[in-house]
Amino acid sequence: MTDQHAATTLADARRRAAAAAVALRGPAVPTPPRRAVGRVLAEPVLSRTPIPHAATSAMDGWAVAGPGPWRLRPAEAAPSPAQPPTSPADGEAVAVVTGSPIPAGVDSVLRAEHGTVRAEYGGDSLHADPTTGDLAAGRHIRPAGAEAAAGETLLAAGSVVTPAAAAVAAVAGHDLLPVRPAPQVTLICTGEEVITAGLPGPGQVRDAFEVSVPAAVEAMGGRTAAVRRIGDAVEPLVEALAAAAHGEERPGEATDAERAAPQLILTTGGTAGSAADALHPALEQLGAELLVDGIAMRPGHPTVLARLGDSLVVGMPGNPLAGFAALLGLGGVVLDGLAGHERPEDRRLGAGRAAEELPGARRGTRLLPVILDRAGVVPAGRDGSAMLRGLAAADALAEVPAGGVAAGSPARLHLLPWTADRGEAAWDA
Numbered sequence: 039m040t041d042q043h044a045a046t047t048l049a050d051a052r053r054r055a056a057a058a059a060v061a062l063r064g065p066a067v068p069t070p071p072r073r074a075v076g077r078v079l080a081e082p083v084l085s086r087t088p089i090p091h092a093a094t095s096a097m098d099g100w101a102v103a104g105p106g107p108w109r110l111r112p113a114e115a116a117p118s119p120a121q122p123p124t125s126p127a128d129g130e131a132v133a134v135v136t137g138s139p140i141p142a143g144v145d146s147v148l149r150a151e152h153g154t155v156r157a158e159y160g161g162d163s164l165h166a167d168p169t170t171g172d173l174a175a176g177r178h179i180r181p182a183g184a185e186a187a188a189g190e191t192l193l194a195a196g197s198v199v200t201p202a203a204a205a206v207a208a209v210a211g212h213d214l215l216p217v218r219p220a221p222q223v224t225l226i227c228t229g230e231e232v233i234t235a236g237l238p239g240p241g242q243v244r245d246a247f248e249v250s251v252p253a254a255v256e257a258m259g260g261r262t263a264a265v266r267r268i269g270d271a272v273e274p275l276v277e278a279l280a281a282a283a284h285g286e287e288r289p290g291e292a293t294d295a296e297r298a299a300p301q302l303i304l305t306t307g308g309t310a311g312s313a314a315d316a317l318h319p320a321l322e323q324l325g326a327e328l329l330v331d332g333i334a335m336r337p338g339h340p341t342v343l344a345r346l347g348d349s350l351v352v353g354m355p356g357n358p359l360a361g362f363a364a365l366l367g368l369g370g371v372v373l374d375g376l377a378g379h380e381r382p383e384d385r386r387l388g389a390g391r392a393a394e395e396l397p398g399a400r401r402g403t404r405l406l407p408v409i410l411d412r413a414g415v416v417p418a419g420r421d422g423s424a425m426l427r428g429l430a431a432a433d434a435l436a437e438v439p440a441g442g443v444a445a446g447s448p449a450r451l452h453l454l455p456w457t458a459d460r461g462e463a464a465w466d467a
């Protein structure tokens with residue numbers, strides 16, 4: 039039974055979640071850059087070559103050596119970056135395009151618009167526009183190693199492979215990157231009364247989690263491998279937890295990375311500890327280690343964190359906003375820790391200033407759905423434990439201490455992982 043007085047603080051629960059997740063993460067899996075996007079590097083990425091690896095032209099035009107006018111070397115083929123020209127003699131010019139390697143002996147590149155070719159002296163000669171600045175030494179030549187020397191650290195261990203980072207790594211010659219695989223999630227929804235389509239009849243509620251948790255997990259860097267639905271009895275929950283912990287929920291076509299990935303099992307409902315609630319007895323039967331049994335926060339105070347074999351279990355309360363408080367307040371830390379982030383308990387946090395009073399709970403921390411508007415942080419409203427409208431309108435959950443946050447005071451924020459998709463938050467609040 040969760041006891042509000044015995045419950046751990048949210049900060050402590052997050053620290054325990056971080057430590058447990060970091061302890062369970064496995065080795066890096068060498069992964070092609072395209073598939074490594076979104077993953078966390080376990081080791082730094084060094085440049086395998088100077089970038090660029092040779093001096094190259096920044097313009098279409100002519101590589102010139104010595105003072106003009108120049109004898110234009112007869113073209114054997116159209117210039118191309120794939121056709122490195124040989125060094126021009128003094129007084130010679132050779133046609134180049136953007137990206138053409140520039141051989142030794144070239145002084146600068148004269149861009150095409152600043153030169154004129156005339157047929158003279160039994161061949162073509164090139165004359166520079168007298169006003170051009172292109173004859174300054176090195177003009178329009180990108181030196182070898184201008185962006186990076188060989189062996190230079192391009193991407194730090196612990197950083198996320200963004201699309202741009204994948205591009206840098208590929209340009210630096212990498213075919214595989216040492217990233218940690220995406221944590222795999224199994225979602226187990228409990229509740230006889232929960233239906234997944236249509237309007238709820240008497241004694242029924244429409245499921246809030248199956249439609250939302252996989253996408254929220256994805257936005258937090260995890261992958262939902264399986265969703266199971268069971269009733270309220272203990273035995274099916276024991277079976278579902280055991281199957282997930284043994285990796286039986288991983289699809290047959292799972293990749294090496296997915297098989298090597300650490301796992302988070304999310305359960306919904308059945309946390310509160312009354313005779314009707316299955317999670318505690320199920321975890322006990324399985325010999326799971328309870329790491330957090332209740333958090334001094336509202337909503338979501340019956341949230342559970344347990345270790346089951348090599349998996350972590352986050353028990354999300356069934357009340358919808360309470361379930362999301364567990365997922366966003368604690369589950370995100372677990373996912374970030376398993377994914378390889380450093381100090382996962384400090385990620386996804388932000389700060390804002392209350393534009394009006396943010397009401398607290400009677401005891402403990404309140405996670406309050408808030409909107410960040412131009413004036414500052416304001417409550418989103420409709421924030422009862424069984425409600426969702428406030429969360430749907432919110433940009434963040436404000437961490438409000440007992441007693442509240444007065445208008446004008448700073449508030450700590452847990453940023454919602456999908457906020458970027460809304461595309462409208464006023465971050466200058």
Ligand SMILES: Nc1nc2c(c(=O)[nH]1)N[C@H]1C(S)=C(S)[C@@H](COP(=O)(O)OP(=O)(O)OC[C@H]3O[C@@H](n4cnc5c(N)ncnc54)[C@H](O)[C@@H]3O)O[C@H]1N2
Pocket residue numbers: 040227228229231232243244245246247248306307308309310311312315337338339340354355356357358360423
């Ligand atoms: N005697 C006590 N009762 C309750 C306590 C307590 O400490 N002692 N805590 C309350 C608090 S706080 C919360 S939060 C809830 C937690 O409930 P459970 O995790 O045990 O969840 P259930 O009892 O299964 O369901 C609660 C509520 O949520 C609805 N629900 C469940 N699953 C879903 C779903 N997938 N989608 C939408 N709604 C769902 C369910 O129908 C119930 O209405 O317990 C309080 N009670």
Ligand code: MOO
Pocket residue numbers: 335336337338339340355357359360423
């Ligand atoms: O955790 Mo419950 O959500 O306080 O109602």
